[in-house]
Amino acid sequence: MTQITLTLDAVEQLAQSCLLANGCNADNANAVADTILQAERDGCHSHGLLRLPGYVAALKSGKVDGHACPEVTAVSPSMLRVDAGGGFAPLALNSGRPALIEAAKTHGVAIMAITRSHHFAALWVEVEPLARAGLAALACTAYMPAMPPAGGNKPFFGTNPMAFGWPRGTQPPMVFDMAAAAMAKGEVLVAARDGHELPAGTGLDRDGKPTTDAQAIIDGGMLLPFGGYKGSGIAMMIELLAAGLIGERFSFEAAAHDNKDGGPPRGGEFILAIDPSRLGGDDWLAHCESFFAAMLAIDGTRLPGDRRHANRAQTPKTGIPVPEALLNKIKDLGGQLP
Ligand code: NDP
Ligand code: PYC
Numbered sequence: 001m002t003q004i005t006l007t008l009d010a011v012e013q014l015a016q017s018c019l020l021a022n023g024c025n026a027d028n029a030n031a032v033a034d035t036i037l038q039a040e041r042d043g044c045h046s047h048g049l050l051r052l053p054g055y056v057a058a059l060k061s062g063k064v065d066g067h068a069c070p071e072v073t074a075v076s077p078s079m080l081r082v083d084a085g086g087g088f089a090p091l092a093l094n095s096g097r098p099a100l101i102e103a104a105k106t107h108g109v110a111i112m113a114i115t116r117s118h119h120f121a122a123l124w125v126e127v128e129p130l131a132r133a134g135l136a137a138l139a140c141t142a143y144m145p146a147m148p149p150a151g152g153n154k155p156f157f158g159t160n161p162m163a164f165g166w167p168r169g170t171q172p173p174m175v176f177d178m179a180a181a182a183m184a185k186g187e188v189l190v191a192a193r194d195g196h197e198l199p200a201g202t203g204l205d206r207d208g209k210p211t212t213d214a215q216a217i218i219d220g221g222m223l224l225p226f227g228g229y230k231g232s233g234i235a236m237m238i239e240l241l242a243a244g245l246i247g248e249r250f251s252f253e254a255a256a257h258d259n260k261d262g263g264p265p266r267g268g269e270f271i272l273a274i275d276p277s278r279l280g281g282d283d284w285l286a287h288c289e290s291f292f293a294a295m296l297a298i299d300g301t302r303l304p305g306d307r308r309h310a311n312r313a314q315t316p317k318t319g320i321p322v323p324e325a326l327l328n329k330i331k332d333l334g335g336q337l338p
Contacts, residue, residue: 005319012037014335021334023059024066031090035121040320043311046186047122058263070095078107084117104273112271113246120264123163124177131165131173140238141269144255147223150232155222157235158251176304180235181223241270
């Protein structure tokens with residue numbers, strides 16, 4: 001596969017110009033392009049430029065409003081609702097974040113519910129700023145049916161990611177971010193594109209047989225929850241938090257209403273932010289740092305997010321490898337390099 005190396009600026013401009021060319025206003029284009037840039041910068045290629053054709057498809061079909069203007073309302077002093085107005089999630093997140101941080105600092109804990117949004121991104125991008133603001137944060141969202149509940153043979157839960165961020169004072173926050181599926185669908189798409197075999201236990205083919213062939217999962221197969229019934233339970237919890245609790249669509253409802261344009265379906269997101277200084281005592285930070293130190297003293301361990309931070313330090317120097325075929329597709333869709 002031929003790859004072209006782009007600078008970070010070029011990635012951002014490519015994404016922005018493509019979104020602007022397909023019906024986003026500047027606020028929406030900049031918010032989505034920034035999310036794509038962060039993914040590419042940290043080496044999360046499954047949720048970077050790869051997603052741009054899907055974003056564009058949703059704009060072209062009219063499913064997503066590229067001019068959406070999110071509205072933030074306080075349901076109670078510690079509960080915020082952001083009505084994304086049928087737009088992509090990144091602008092809704094940016095719009096609600098300052099009020100969420102303020103409410104969590106004022107009341108110790110706060111929730112932000114995002115509704116009428118279209119989510120196609122990695123979740124660590126969303127909890128990291130909250131952890132940088134000194135808050136513990138949990139975010140989750142549902143998707144469209146991609147895996148069965150434990151024991152079942154029909155996709156019902158989305159790949160349903162969940163991210164957890166923890167503040168670490170002057171150090172970068174710890175951010176753990178995982179799909180409830182054994183692997184994110186985006187990673188399966190990348191593996192199929194690059195011809196990589198998947199680990200055993202990732203999914204089933206269209207006949208319900210276990211497979212390590214990424215293309216077989218995409219072609220009518222399904223993913224499996226990570227860890228059997230445990231991942232299935234987490235996926236169910238995420239459906240309840242990101243749909244039931246906030247009055248948005250469950251994955252099976254999202255699919256029933258989706259126009260199948262390949263872009264993100266309508267759905268919701270649940271974000272919880274907690275101020276650790278309220279319950280953890282004056283020394284909560286040092287106490288938790290001693291926990292991380294004890295954990296990392298065990299040979300072979302690392303913190304979740306370390307891989308991304310290592311990439312983040314390198315990519316401004318090395319640039320971003322983009323498959324030529326993807327770059328050409330984005331150019332065909334109106335994306336322009338500087
Ligand atoms: P991974 O399985 O690659 O990684 C899950 C987490 O485990 C990461 O925080 C990762 O950190 C950490 N990790 C991996 N290896 C180790 C290790 N040896 N020691 C400690 N921690 C480790 O991610 P998934 O495939 O589950 O998900 C990929 C992305 O897809 C996520 O960002 C998720 O938000 C996104 N997604 C989005 C969806 C949506 O609807 N918008 C749906 C599903 C997924 P590190 O990154 O540093 O390796
Ligand atoms: O990787 O499973 C995934 C995914 C779904 C929506 C966005 N990413």
